Amino acid sequence: MVNTGKPSQGCYMCRARRIKCDEAKPNCMRCQKSKRICPGYRDAFELNLRDETKSTKKKISRLFNHRSFLEGVSQLQSPFDLVNPSPTTIFTPMTATNLESYNSHIPSAQTWQFSKGHLSSSSSSSVSSLGSFANGLTGHLDQRANHSPYLAYHPGCIFTHLTVPADQQAACFFLSNFVVVPQPGTLRGYLSFILPFLGSEQMSPAVKSAFSAVSLAAFGARPNSKSLLPKADTSYYTALKEINATLKNPRMATDDSTLAAILMLSTFEQIMAPRKSHEGWASHIDGAIALLKARGPESFQKPEGQETWNTVRALMVVQRITRSKHVDVSEEYWMSVPAKDECSNAFARLNIRVANLRGDYSEIAAHPSRTAADYDAVFDLLQRAKALEQDYANWFDTLEGPWAVTPVNWIDYPISDLQNSLIHPGRVDAYTEMWMAYHHNIGRSSRLITWTTILRCVAWLCNPEDYRLTEEYATATQVCRGLIEDIVASVPYIFGWNKQNDEHMADRSSFACGTTDSPNVKSLWAIFVMWPIFSAANSDFALPSERTFLRGRLKYVNENLGIHQASVLLHMPVQFPSSLIQLERHQLAVYTHRMKKTEETVVSQTEQSNWPAS
Secondary structure, eight states, rough: OOOOOOOOOHHHHHHTOOOOOOOSSSOHHHHHHHHHHOOOOHHHHHHSOOSSSSHHHHHHHHHHOOOHHHHHTTTTTSOOOOOOOTTTOOOOOOOTTTTTTGGGSSOOGGEEEEEETTTEOTTOOOOOOOTOOOTTTHHHHHHHHGGGOOOOTTTTTOOOOOOOOOHHHHHHHHHHHHHEEEEEEEEBBBBBBGGHEEEEEOOOHHHHHHHHHHHHHHTTSSSSSSHHHHHHHHHHHHHHHHHHHTTHHHHHHHHHHHHHHHHHHHHHHHHGGGSSTTTTTEEEEEEEEHHHHHHHHGGGGSSHHHHHHHHHHHHHHHHHHHHHHHOOOHHHTTTOOOSSSHHHHHHHHHHHHHHHHHHHHHHHHHHOOOOOHHHHHHHHHHHHHHHHHHHHHOOOOOOOOOGGEEEEEEEOOOSSOOGGSOOOOOEEOSSSSSHHHHHHHHHHHHHHHHHHHHHHHHHHHHTTGGGGSSSSHHHHHHHHHHHHHHHHHHHHHHTTTTTTGGOOOOOOOBBBBSOOOOOSHHHHHHHHHHHHHHHHHTTSSSOOOHHHHHHHHHHHHHHOOOOTTTHHTTOOOOOOTHHHHHHHHHHHHHHHHHHHHHHHHHHHHHHHHSSOOE
């Protein structure tokens, strides 16, 4: 056995702080001087070098299953909230049940109910929100310490061997950052339809593996937590196998739990994007669309079904826009399950039209020919794009009440480090809730894309003249500058700037776990703002300072929040619409040159065939 050195005899506090202990008895003087409670020293048994082979671990396992031990801790009933644990203490209930997995803490499907901004349980044991662990354990330990020789509790003590399992921490982290519970007065929830499946006593293997994969990925993708990612990968591949097996069963293939598992895997792909195929996210969205079409809109008319349908529809539209593809079924089909209010319905219709417009132009641009029919098709597309832009502008003009934007500040001083700043010189806007910021920003990015299509049509029609001298380009400059400024003005609200001091900047969303007043940025909102930020930062009409600021936010989302799909967007060296127009004109020049060469070859061969034989 390798010699690992002499174990430190220092107190628990000094060892945790990684400083040299003076080992004074009964209490360390270093702790007293720093006004800390000295937790004491390890006993002689702990100081021994220990054999940690499988056989030894089995012996220890039998010890923890000893009846006197279980009697002392089995009454620690509640799965405790990990909200604001003490900075010097890490706790977990050491019961045989929760050592199996975090699933033992999930309430049954009948116990979920929405109350006062939190997901709560109506069971007699007062089970708190899913994935919660440690808050309140100190009181239980006070009551139970005398009942077990294996537990002793002292205030301020560090329990170095009672740590929260990584699976449980990951579950709580995911639920507190990605799952929004709908509340009265708010627009909608997000992924809350997965909660009953997590709380089921007979959880689907696909849901279990998918939830394990996405929660471990979300928790492990943060800085200094990469050791969890291999386990997340393993769960991901297990989930894929489970879903493939489920899809072979006609009854289970159309079950809500299968759709929930696929949507969780799509979130996994957004988190792990650089390490996986960039098409992974899109393929999972295609899978969710296929399941919706197989079941039909009549299966999603209840409130829970409406949230599922609207979530898939929103993801589908963004996926189609980013890939320049049509929505493969009619607009009316997707609108057969209505959103919560008419503004949201109109918003969804407009975005479906944006996706179809972009798909139609992509088909035309794929063929660089210039026939009379092509000119007619591009001209018709230009008129459609202009009409769509006007309809979108009208939609923005009708927004009022909770949909209205409130300017709350003006930054009138220069920012030295824009890449790492939460603010940009100029206006700062606030919204009634994050969902409103999401709709506004997706709408702004859709209008930027529509203007890109308008200018591509103009450049196609006026080639080889400079499209930047046209009336459409002058209008685009004015409109797109305003849209980019609006996106920039929304960033401080989304990333939580000054929300502790200004109630207008507070996020009132209710997540499935944790507190509502956390100072940290929620990962879900970062995912929602990535595409608008990318659209604005890569626009020809963005100022250099705005581009630096917005790309800095994408870098923050990638490196600090662990949403690695942001790095894919960061590494796309495309500016809209100039890069696309330049590429199309280059393709046309190559096509024209090739056709000219082909024509010359044909003429030459014809002339040679007509020469009289000598």
